[in-house]
Amino acid sequence: MKSLLFLAFSLFLCASSTWSQTADTSAPKMELAFNRYYDHKEIGEILQRFKTTWPQFVDVGSMGKSFQGREMWVLTLQNRKTGPENEKAAMYIDANIHGNEVQGAEVCLYTIWYLLENYGEIERVTKLVDEKVFYIAPTVNPDGRDFWLHQGNTSSSSRSGQRPIDNDRDGLLDEDPPNDLDGDGNILRMRKKVEKNGTHKTDPEDDRFLIRVEAGESGDYVLLGSEGIDDDHDGRLNEDGPGGYDMNRNNPADWRPPYVQYGAGPYPFSEPEARSVGNFLLNHPNIASVQSYHNAGGMILRGPGADYVSEYPRADLRVYDAIGKEGAKILPFYRYMVLFKDLYTVHGGFVNFAAETLGIISFTNELWSESQRFHTKERNRNARREFNDLVMMGSLYREWKPYKHPQYGDIEIGGWTKESSRVNPRFMLEETCHRNAIFTLNQAEHMPRVTLNAEMRSGPTEKTRTVRVTVTNNALIPTRTALAAQKRIGLPDFLGIRLRESQEIIAAMEVSGPAHNETNKIIPNDPGRLRLESGVGSKSRRQFQWIIAGEGPLEIYFESQKGGAKKTTVGS
Amino acid sequence: MNKHNIFGMTLVCLFATLSHAQSPPRFSYLKANNLNAAMRQLAARDSNAKIEITSIGKTGEGREILALTMCVPRQKSRQAWPINIQPRAMWKSGLLVVSGLESNSLIGSSVILGLAEKIANLELEPLAQTLGERMLIFIPRVDLDGSERYFASGPAQEQLGNARAIDWDRDGRALNEDTPVDLNHDGIITQMRQRHLSGTWIDDPENKGLMRLADASKGERGVYRVFPEALDQDNDGSFGEDPNCGVRLDRNFPHGFQEHHLPSGPHAVSEPASRALADFVLARPWIETVLVYGSHDNIHTLPMAGKQQKQKSFRRRSEVTQYHSEDIKLLEPIHDLAHESKACAQSRVQSISGSFEDWTYYQLGLVSAAINLFDAGTPKENAQPTTKKRNPSSQPTTKPTSSFTSQPSTPKSSKENKQKGISPWKAFLHPTLGKIEIGGWKPFYRDNPAPEHIPSMVNRQFPILSLLLSRSARLNLGDVQCKQLTEGLFELKAWVINEGEHPSQTKQNTFNRFAPSDLLILEVTKESLLSGQRRHTIASLEAKSGRKKYQWLLKGRSGDSIHLHLSPAHTSPLTKEIVLP
Structure with missing residues (x-):
């Protein structure tokens, strides 16, 4: 009961209008919804609206172009009257280096909106805008973002940019991607009924789901993997989809070749997007703090990415620990962690580039923790099902539907949609935006004075x-x-x-x-x-x-x- | 005397004033625009070879980096092929010859130009013999910006690196505000030495005019401290510590790249010229072999074989840092010939972090050779050809403790010649340091022989080039058998064999899996293929003897024809038509 009341209260908070976060109760100067995801074109338009509404504080530029030619927007926010840009400590914030990790862009937009709306209203905000510079790039993988938003995908596909790669080394590029066979905008799962001859059976607690059979037991289904066909007729499905590299492994910090670090690319900054961001940082030595947004897991991550440096110097650790622990308070259900010790090894990561190559205090936040669904840390393997059924009116799940597959014959397609995990449920997006924006503004306040x-x-x-x-x-x-x-x-x-x-x-x-x-x-x-x-x-x-x-x-x-x-x- | 006192001012002036319309001198050191003009003229002349010029990109200062591609034409016409996006049907196994990654070494560019001219002059038969079914790509100079210092007016000064402006002393002031200067007005900028208690250098008794570090273990005590010939123009207590030079392209590639090291660049492949070269190679999967001319070496002294890594899962792999012993065998014929013909010099540095040849071997898995063409100061104990492989106890040393003598690749090189390259130490009254001496190696002398030696060096390199061209992987379809098992059912067997001198993949490539695979593709419908795969990735086949059998079970009708395509990674595909019996 307690948790239901808490949930109801949270829902009430989130349902309130966007300007409820401001100190003032009057209407905001610029209306902007934070209960939806914007594509690259819309983000460009929103940035221009910021510039039109607050021309005295905002400049909109581009760091370069993506592989498919999209602009890499970056918004500069500062009070030009209080001194030259390069003589002020600056904070760089970006998001969405992985195409499917979209919600960081909305956090970036919220951060801009919050600073501008509250300038002159909240003293600490005014001071930040007057004394610091903010460089904010809502999406540094615009091709990947639009691909995820507008094409069939899972919650985990695709991290990559859209440069075609021969993933299966067969001489052809991106020739066997997953296919959205039912055209619903998601890559779901495929199953085939094989009476008494399968590896899976329906879950007796919920017949929408399959569970693996016990040893000696026979099931009625086999799982055929993600939705797709064998486009190149090599006997394998979906083994050469769009892209196939990782721009968060393409940075010149402990860079390792692809046979050591998957997705690293042929050389550091080989990808135009990573190179544009890298050059921007190299050309702005006033950047004293860096924040990058990913999803998911509820983490506040710092480097080192690998054990090539055993740890950061003690003096730096004191700074990281102070900011990280504050962050864990600002962001319920987020943990402050060290990449290579607490998560996994990353060679050539972006925050490693910022911290270890450029000497900048840098964090990566993995947005959205599954614990946020019911505001509890208690482990519940059915949490996604219950959340879907109780809170989302079943919209995160697709029932199994028959499909005539060219290779497998009569099959069924169904399963979780791409918004069923990793990204925030849209109604819960604004709180994530606000808390993470505050986490970065807190960092900005800690920049040298x-x-x-x-x-x-x-x-x-x-x-x-x-x-x-x-x-x-x-x-x-x-x-x-x-x-x-x-x-x-x-x-x-x-x-x-x-x-x-x-x-x-x-x-x-x-x-x-x-x-x-x-x-x-x-x-x-x-x-x-x-x-x-x-x-x-x-x-x-x-x-x-x-x-x-x-x-x-x-x-x-x-x-x-x-x-x-x-x-x-x-x-x- | 300005610069190299052997080649002298006359030639330099002649080259500097050369117009595009004129023919460049055949054997000389050329400014960037003259080098490019010479390449264009070569491409435009009548030749039995098919020659094409491609711009691979521009340097930081906007100079065009040119590649000259040569092959035996498939047809007699000189019709141009789209070299940038060459259709797979046109692929020939490529040998890329690169030089001029080091700004102070110009000899490689001249040798490459000489080689290209020699090949262009060949009659049809020797041309076909030399080039065979190979594609030859010459990139004579990559650091076109840095090499222009050689031709600059004013006192001659040898500086490494391209034209990127670097604040070497990190003082935040104007860039390059304390460059070396010609204090004694002798036309060259060398070194200063001063007797001082903190000195670590002593006179080398075996090499007049040269110094070496004192060896404390032998009871020696340093006498001199050494500086570049310079004033303290920014009054910071240091001399010539902010020179006008930039990033070394030969250290700007990813394998072993040294982070936080100014000469290596802000990051690997940071320079427009190195990126142009990297992208050029990556866009041409048909390149199988690389030869680099510069001061690096893996031919005079073969690389040390490392302990072989086991095939681990990707997540547990670590970076390979030593050659595979089988891959060293691919360099051995070049090593033997180079020593026999005195076509290589020992490198004076142990290993180069971030070198181009290491990137192409370790990360791209190509056969990659590096030849040091010339060093006027090769250590005496290493002057004689050696067939030993590099091992920890016989690695070349960077310490200038050895005696210097003439080196094997310099025609008519002698102790006397070397002495001409050393400016004797002369007393000078320095405005800050007081009594000092100025002298040492003259700029550019150590790495660049007199131009009259270029033709003989070209002649020595030609057999090396021919040998490299004659060695490659050559995949072919061997026995192809098709038999009817029963009506409408057929068994197809095919052998793929490697007839070449190189394995189809280096051991390093079987490990790093970067280069594209060799493929065998059976063009049949899904319905007619009962067993076997339509596309096979061919595992590495050993040189000469490597072979592998592939087998399919097919449904069809007698008399139907199907096609089997062999698509090697570096050459054009072969197709065999098979009629079902």
């Missing part, structure tokens, strides 16, 4: 002055991850001093020690531009000191690819 303070005093000699500069990072994410510092990824941070002609640097040193009163690190080379390879750490500060000869004010600057640019003037 640097302040620069400088003090000047006379001495140590009569004609010299001492300038002490404190660079503070008030955020959880460091200006450079420990991994970036270790591997010398990107540029170090720089703390510099601009001198007039009459001025001269006599010495530069880092101030350290528990009381910040030891000046034991003398910087011998290039004292006017100090190189901070390890950046400014998580919620910490670094202090430096210059001894200067010559009169007049001094301009101090701090430059960081991910921590932004700051400057201050001391002295007179």
Whole structure:
């Protein structure tokens, strides 16, 4: 009873209008439904509506084109009046690298909508838009998305892009795909009745389903696999469908060839979609945090993808753990996990590229947990059936129907539809959108926030002055991850001093020690531009000191690819 | 004296001023546009060979990378074939010869041009003998941008890598703000050395003018610290640490690619030129063999055979990093001939991460040879031809501790010649360092012989090329028997045999399963095939003796004809008509 009440309450919440998530009760500036899935064309139109509604904050561009020529839309969201884009920490969010993992695109659209609708309404949102930059790409596999939405598929097919591949090495490309024989937009299952000669029998508890017979028992059915015919007459069904590679294994981070890592492609970034995203990240060194949306399983995943690096440095782990554990609270039924330890090995994954090649704090969320159906972690093998019957009016399942198969003769086709698992039931989509959007905005709030303070005093000699500069990072994410510092990824941070002609640097040193009163690190080379390879750490500060000869004010600057640019003037 | 003091300014000026309309010098080092012009002229001339030029793509600076394809025409007409999307019926097993992946090595391009010209000049019979049923593709220079430094005006400077701008010292300032300079105005940029307590180098007593690292285990103590010939233009305490050079294409391919290493590039196949080359090869499944000219080598010293991996499921496989012993045997005839004819030099580096030849072998499963054409400073102990395979104890060393002498592939190479390539150390007063000396190898000298040696090098490489062309897999349909079992029922048997010198697949390809399969296709209706498959993927067949039998049970009528197609991975299909008896 308790769970039924809870379910009813959840349904009530989800049924309320989209703008219920805003602080204001007035109608939203832009109406957008979050109880449906949009195809690539519709996503393009929605992004343009964002630009038209909020031109001061939005730019819509393309990262490149997919194999079939679709634009790889990316929306840039920022307040241009508060400073140059490349001097602000940026968050990159994308989704749908696997064609069938669609709902991340709607989470991306919701994130954009939420930020724009609530600018000026919610203080933290306003601050985010003013201080940060968001790059949001709702679908980075637009061919795969449209294929999944508009063609017959299962919930698991197809992850790939649409470049034809000879999966069965018979010299022909994509010549034996699954076939939507009954034309219902799904790839279902096929079964054949073979009286007393089969491997399966009807489930006595529910005659819509088959169960395997026990040893010594005979069944009335054989299962023939997914809906399809032997298009190439090689005796096998559906063995060479569209695509057949994995763009989430095509990135240059611990990339391994296809004989080691299925779907890797002939070389890193061989696929135009993966290459476009990779180049976008390479060209935006201000990106300090990355979020990628997949489905399914309710997971907040971080790297490493494989044990080629045993673990991330301890300093980075503290950051990941803090964000991941917060995420597990924001997202009920989601677990914070490490890819290679808790799930499986991934070579050439996208978040691995972002984290391990580019030194960016990066997460992948596997959207939708089966536990969300009845809001319980209790294992119930019949949960999908009950959910279909009790909540979805039976719409997720197709009854068995007879079909005349060219190879198998009289068979039946039926089973679960492509929306029966992995994707959110549409009425439950908005909550997933909101909670995941908040998870990423939470990450964005943790991106580096640097302040620069400088003090000047006379001495140590009569004609010299001492300038002490404190660079503070008030955020959880460091200006450079420990991994970036270790591997010398990107540029170090720089703390510099601009001198007039009459001025001269006599010495530069880092101030350290528990009381910040030891000046034991003398910087011998290039004292006017100090190189901070390890950046400014998580919620910490670094202090430096210059001894200067010559009169007049001094301009101090701090430059960081991910921590932004700051400057201050001391002295007179 | 500017650059290579043997070839001298006259030739360089001549090449630099060459117009497209003029004939390029036959044996010389050519600027990119002259090299491309020479290739186009070669393709346009009268020849018994069918020759075609294809642009495989453009470099980062927009230079066109050209491939020159040659074969014996099937018909006498010079009708062009669509080489980019060649119909399978036209496939011939391909030998791809590539050079110029390294910006500082120009000799390979000139040798390739010489080879192409030699083949174009052949009479019909020797041409047919040389090329046979093979397709020959020459790509003389891939790093066209980086190689232009050789021809640049101003002091000669040898830098590796293409034209990608890299902030080598990661100082976030202007790019390449501290490049080496010609301090002593001798027209060449070499090295500086300074006696210093922190020095690790000493004079090499066996090689006048050269240095080597001090060997502490022998009680030696370093004397010199060494820098590029440079000022500290950005006042950061380092000298010439931000030079004007880019990514090394010979390290930009995926096998063994070194991540987080600036010369290798931001990621594997990051450069337009390397991607153009990779895509070119991937789009031509008929390429069976690869030969790379550069400073890499797997012919002078054969690769080390690795412990063979067992066939595991995909999920449990790890990457192969050592040659299969059977695949090394495919390189052995080239190794033997190259030593016999002194056509290869030892490489001065142990192994190259991210090389093109390793990618084509380890990941594409092709037969892939790499020949180092020239090294003016080959270590003495390795100068004599060796037939030994590379093993851990006899691997070449990168340490400049050995004595240097003339190397086998340089015609008339001598100690005296080498000395001409070394600029003697001369005292200089450096504005920051004070008393120093400037000297060492002259730019480009070590990897590029004097142009007058090119013809003889072409002559030495021609037998190697001919040998590679003569060796391939050649699948054929052997005995095909069809007998009637009873009225309307037939048994068909067919043998597929490999008559070639190479197995139908390298061992590496049977493991990585990247290259397309050889196929045997029986063209019958589903209804008439009672047993057997319509399409067979043919497992690897050994060289010379490899054969496999296939069998079918068919329903039909006497007198009906059916077709059996053998579709090898690298060559055009063969079809046999079978009349049911």
